Amino acid sequence: MADIAFLLLIFFLVTTTIANDRGLSMQLPPKPEQDQEIIKIPERNNFKILINSADRMLVEGEPLNDYREIREMVKDHVLNNGRDENMSDSPKEAVVSFKADRGTSYEVYIQVLNQVQGAYYDMYAARAGVSNKKWREIASDIGNPENKRIYDAARKDFPMAISISEPSKIGGN
């Protein structure tokens, strides 16, 4: 009996792939309309991240080597509230704009997006008074009315404004 069970057990052990259904979630902007007017964002509200085809970053006009620094820089930018004249007026108006090249590798893109989203999750979590991990659980399950309430309260006047531009074609493929 145990032999048969062992055999089946080993079969299932070998064939099992644990489903991976986690990742970075993102919402794409709607399809552009023909006569869409271009909204100018004041320079100070815009936090610019550029990545070239050699995976080198330019953040706010300065080269940056370690993408992990972006997290604190984004937080400083968004939570500036008009103090520093090079940073945002208010969290409501702050925008993180992020542009890659067609030759940028997907891995670097994910790492930078991860840091920017992480910065926003940290700020939301602080507003909601929960941990970053808990916040992400809440945000993933807003079908629950209690979660929805916390989610809406933390995001009020605090949009997650990450603008991802179409990549440039210098490094092409």
Add this chain to the structure above:
Amino acid sequence: MAKFKKKSEASQEIPTSALPDIIFMLLFFFMVTTVLRETTINVRQSIPAATELRKLQRKSLVSYLYMGKPKQNLVGTFGTEPKIQANDVFINPKDLVLWVSQEKDKLSEVERDQITIALKVDKEVKMGLVSDVQLELRNANARKLMYTTITDIN
């Protein structure tokens, strides 16, 4: 002279009478958790790691797109350029609008605009291909995306 204690008479064998029960329990656990894969993945998949992960709420609303270089045994037929795999076939970005509408047809009418596309993209793929896909998904009005990643342990 000190006397050493005699070895106790108790049996030292591990009782194995509960073994089949334990094995069955493990067996049932794996049987229940196993999801048999529906599609064979024909592209190389080495998925990047990230820390700020979120979970997909409803599996039924998710459609998967795989991107990467064709696997070693398919290089002869499909070359080495990264490709997009939907279901079991390689497709071009321009066919994505059709694919999305087919995927939407599988859902009930009220849920169609909630469709989520999970992108399983190899690390080495360049952003050019990814952005082509995103552009087509925007055109197809499937705007909820999930970049599937693994958990970064550091």
